[in-house]
Amino acid sequence: MKITSRALLAGLLVCAALGPCRTLAAVRVVTSFYPVYVAALNVIEGVEGAEAHNLASPHIGCLHDYQLTAGDARKLSDADLLIVNGAGMESYVGKIRAQYPGLKIVEACQGIPLLGGNPHVWVSPAGARAQVDNIARALSDADPTNAARYAANAAAYNGRLAALETRMKSELAPLAGTPVVAQHDSFPYLARDLGLEVVGVIEEGHGHEPDAAEFARTIDLVRDKKVKVIFSEPQYSDRLAQTLARESGATVLQLDPVAQGPSEPVRARGAWLEAMEKNLSVLRGVLR
Numbered sequence: 001m002k003i004t005s006r007a008l009l010a011g012l013l014v015c016a017a018l019g020p021c022r023t024l025a026a027v028r029v030v031t032s033f034y035p036v037y038v039a040a041l042n043v044i045e046g047v048e049g050a051e052a053h054n055l056a057s058p059h060i061g062c063l064h065d066y067q068l069t070a071g072d073a074r075k076l077s078d079a080d081l082l083i084v085n086g087a088g089m090e091s092y093v094g095k096i097r098a099q100y101p102g103l104k105i106v107e108a109c110q111g112i113p114l115l116g117g118n119p120h121v122w123v124s125p126a127g128a129r130a131q132v133d134n135i136a137r138a139l140s141d142a143d144p145t146n147a148a149r150y151a152a153n154a155a156a157y158n159g160r161l162a163a164l165e166t167r168m169k170s171e172l173a174p175l176a177g178t179p180v181v182a183q184h185d186s187f188p189y190l191a192r193d194l195g196l197e198v199v200g201v202i203e204e205g206h207g208h209e210p211d212a213a214e215f216a217r218t219i220d221l222v223r224d225k226k227v228k229v230i231f232s233e234p235q236y237s238d239r240l241a242q243t244l245a246r247e248s249g250a251t252v253l254q255l256d257p258v259a260q261g262p263s264e265p266v267r268a269r270g271a272w273l274e275a276m277e278k279n280l281s282v283l284r285g286v287l288r
């Protein structure tokens, strides 16, 4: 008791000397790209002094070919913690480790079983929840004073993700086994959650347009497997998806992998749920 009041007095004296007091327990988090940023914002919500800053522009989408900028370097030099998606999404992590040897780097994918090494874990309610738990743990380690707040925020946010997952699974249950083709390899986790069968992708890598022979094989595949639905993505042109649809009679539907969105924290916090809600209504369209 005596020590506590003495510590309190010392604290007050420091405040008096330094002017307005800022909460000491705080953490400056840098995230690698949009979905990690959105999850971190939800975990730190309302925690005084906790900040999240995103490296890539919120419009960049997936990071497969991303190069670090001078602005990124500035953010990293002030950071307490860098949270990346991991699973190979951020090819620049080795460079950051070498350049900022004191910076703690945590992977949101850590410990989550991957499907064929695919990094798009957040494009699934179950995957996103597991990432939120990892991010909350990383924040609690970096800022133990607020550990209970991070855990409570993660639990509340994950509750909303789980509620949406339950609705998606029950409303879309009739889709189980439906063969689909995707623009790129963003949806294997969502497909697994919903029992969809991704039989092929149009682009093997980001920005890798298939050549004529590859595209002809995809057309054959769509016909052979009687694929009725092709998923395009808002961040890529749907030109090839539309051509494929014309050649095969399939329908193009746009699904959002939540790789980009508004950066302003209040809007970004709800961006994953909003995009996945929209995906649910798009997928309901397949049932009609």
Ligand SMILES: [Zn+2]
Pocket: 062, 063, 064, 120, 184, 185, 186, 206
């Ligand atoms: Zn991607």
